[in-house]
Amino acid sequence: xxxxxxxxxxxxxxxxxxxxxxxxxxxxxxxxxxxxxxxxxxxxxxxxxxxxxxxxxxxxxxxxxxxxxxxxxxxxxxxxxxxxxxxxxxxxxxxxxxxxxxxxxxxxxxxxxxxxxxxxxxxxxxxxxxxxxxxxxxxxxxxxxxxxxxxxxxxxxxxxxxxxxxxxxxxxxxxxxxxxxxxxxxxxxxxxxxxxxxxxxxxxxxxxxxxxxxxxxxxxxxxxxxxxxxxxxxxxxxxxxxxxxxxxxxxxxxxxxxxxxxxxxxxxxxxxxxxxxxxxxxxxxxxxxxxxxxxxxxxxxxxxxxxxxxxxxxxxxxxxxxxxxxxxxxxxxxxxxxxxxxxxxxxxxxxxxxxxxxxxxxxxxxxxxxxxxxxxxxxxxxxxxxxxxxxxxxxxxxxxxxxxxxxxxxxxxxxxxxxxxxxxxxxxxxxxxxxxxxxxxxxxxxxxxxxxxxxxxxxxxxxxxxxxxxxxxxxxxxxxxxxxxxxxxxxxxxxxxxxxxxxxxxxxxxxxxx
Numbered sequence: 338x339x340x341x342x343x344x345x346x347x348x349x350x351x352x353x354x355x356x357x358x359x360x361x362x363x364x365x366x367x368x369x370x371x372x373x374x375x376x377x378x379x380x381x382x383x384x385x386x387x388x389x390x391x392x393x394x395x396x397x398x399x400x401x402x403x404x405x406x407x408x409x410x411x412x413x414x415x416x417x418x419x420x421x422x423x424x425x426x427x428x429x430x431x432x433x434x435x436x437x438x439x440x441x442x443x444x445x446x447x448x449x450x451x452x453x454x455x456x457x458x459x460x461x462x463x464x465x466x467x468x469x470x471x472x473x474x475x476x477x478x479x480x481x482x483x484x485x486x487x488x489x490x491x492x493x494x495x496x497x498x499x500x501x502x503x504x505x506x507x508x509x510x511x512x513x514x515x516x517x518x519x520x521x522x523x524x525x526x527x528x529x530x531x532x533x534x535x536x537x538x539x540x541x542x543x544x545x546x547x548x549x550x551x552x553x554x555x556x557x558x559x560x561x562x563x564x565x566x567x568x569x570x571x572x573x574x575x576x577x578x579x580x581x582x583x584x585x586x587x588x589x590x591x592x593x594x595x596x597x598x599x600x601x602x603x604x605x606x607x608x609x610x611x612x613x614x615x616x617x618x619x620x621x622x623x624x625x626x627x628x629x630x631x632x633x634x635x636x637x638x639x640x641x642x643x644x645x646x647x648x649x650x651x652x653x654x655x656x657x658x659x660x661x662x663x664x665x666x667x668x669x670x671x672x673x674x675x676x677x678x679x680x681x682x683x684x685x686x687x688x689x690x691x692x693x694x695x696x697x698x699x700x701x702x703x704x705x706x707x708x709x710x711x712x713x714x715x716x717x718x719x720x721x722x723x724x725x726x727x728x729x730x731x732x733x734x735x736x737x738x739x740x741x742x743x744x745x746x747x748x749x750x751x752x753x754x755x756x757x758x759x760x761x762x763x764x765x766x767x768x769x770x771x772x773x774x775x776x777x778x779x780x781x782x783x784x785x786x787x788x789x790x791x792x793x794x795x796x797x798x799x800x801x802x803x804x805x806x807x808x809x810x811x812x813x814x815x816x817x818x819x820x821x822x823x824x825x826x827x828x829x830x831x832x833x834x835x836x837x838x839x840x841x842x843x844x845x846x847x848x849x850x851x
Contacts, residue, residue, distance in 0.1 A: 422665070423445050425668045426671055427669065428449070430672075430820075430831070431831040437630055438630065440842075449630070492625075494616070495737045496611040496612065496736075497715045498513075499611060500518060501579075504718065504720050504775050505578050510530045512579055515540065516608075530574070532574065535575040545601075547608055549605075559596045560597050561594045561597065562584065562594070578721030580593065582728055586751060591753050612717070614736045643680065644668060644670070644816060651667060652664065667815035667845075667846070669817045669818070669839065670817065671835060674695075675695075693798075698753060698754070699752040700749065700790070700793065701789070702748065707744050710735075710746045711776045711777075715731075718731060726752050727775075729750075730748065730750040731749055732748055800825070810823060810837055817842055818838065
């Protein structure tokens with residue numbers, strides 16, 4: 338029997354991937370969310386140039402709209418042509434592709450809609466250096482536990498050090514996983530990032546979450562994460578110096594108000610697997626899903642503007658181009674929660690009261706001389722000082738060297754919140770000043786070249802209690818919704834949600850194979 342797949346926390350930027358070492362692609366959908374942006378799908382048309390910094394605005398560009406077009410067929414599959422799809426999937430992110438793949442497995446053809454290229458979802462060359470590889474970087478983690486993610490082999494994951502370097506009191510202190518780096522963890526027992534009792538409590542928390550199934554964790558009684566940690570007996574020193582920057586970076590929530598269910602779920606992923614970056618970038622995940630579908634089933638330049646409910650139990654979809662797309666069996670809406678609410682205005686009202694302000698982040702990227710960076714290890718840096726705006730950062734090329742040219746390092750920095758009153762230039766200057774204090778003169782932080790700043794307004798759904806990870810995907814006759822806001826704000830949550838929406842449709846139409 339082969340080695341059992343392990344869950345991993347895949348590190349990837351909420352904003353970008355790299356098709357060359359210095360060509361960031363800003364995606365409409367923050368990659369810490371359910372949606373892997375449509376721009377990551379293979380064989381898409383060239384992107385338009387953009388400005389040096391972008392926002393995550395979902396407003397359409399002013400470019401003229403073209404009628405929806407399909408990718409050219411390369412399949413000799415005898416199944417029905419998707420020009421008359423039985424199911425329409427709105428959105429080609431993780432959840433949408435998972436839904437389409439699940440339908441495909443039961444022989445149900447579908448059409449997946451990809452919106453037109455937006456100014457906020459394009460690339461701009463900033464260097465003549467080019468590479469055919471696709472890479473991704475991330476400054477906070479997103480869990481992908483089994484079983485869903487284990488069905489996506491071949492990602493060639495490159496692993497981080499299982500721990501972090503925490504900046505506190507003017508120097509760095511190591512926090513290490515005692516199972517994976519025992520000798521390092523013993524050396525850190527007396528450091529100021531928590532007491533010896535705190536480190537014992539981390540071990541007990543590990544045992545507690547590993548003794549429970551994913552379903553037990555995600556349906557357990559819930560409180561705020563900060564309340565759980567306080568109840569467990571953790572001291573203020575480890576809460577402020579480790580938990581807030583680390584899990585605050587994962588949840589984009591420095592106050593740790595996120596549900597304890599998600600904390601336990603992520604902690605379990607960390608205990609079982611590794612932090613990692615895919616060698617070919619985060620695009621490798623949706624590409625694997627897309628390859629399970631006929632290319633012609635993906636519609637390009639197709640933005641849905643409304644879902645129309647007639648007397649039939651099969652709704653139709655009106656596109657921005659004016660085209661009407663009719664489905665035989667139903668429509669699966671696999672877009673971000675605010676867009677789903679807009680499309681389903683009359684059907685989604687019952688959940689409006691449950692929606693909370695989304696989590697936001699700002700991500701900055703720099704190029705540095707590789708021989709001047711302070712460390713060569715694939716380690717995450719956390720701000721445990723309680724001062725400044727930087728929450729966490731890392732050198733992506735230390736994890737995957739191909740993310741940059743041989744003599745350059747890619748630096749990824751994350752802030753929590755949007756900093757709406759601060760210009761990009763002022764943010765960049767403040768980040769550089771803070772990191773110069775962290776690393777000293779030898780790192781020459783002032784010489785780092787700023788590449789991009791991305792402000793992600795909807796970086797992750799707000800998952801403060803109360804939460805419901807078992808929402809019914811049915812929102813109307815023949816209409817289903819999926820996305821990580823329906824389950825948990827994780828890759829696995831998005832994949833599970835897409836599968837469950839497809840299975841709900843199949844069940845309603847009595848089409849599930851037994």
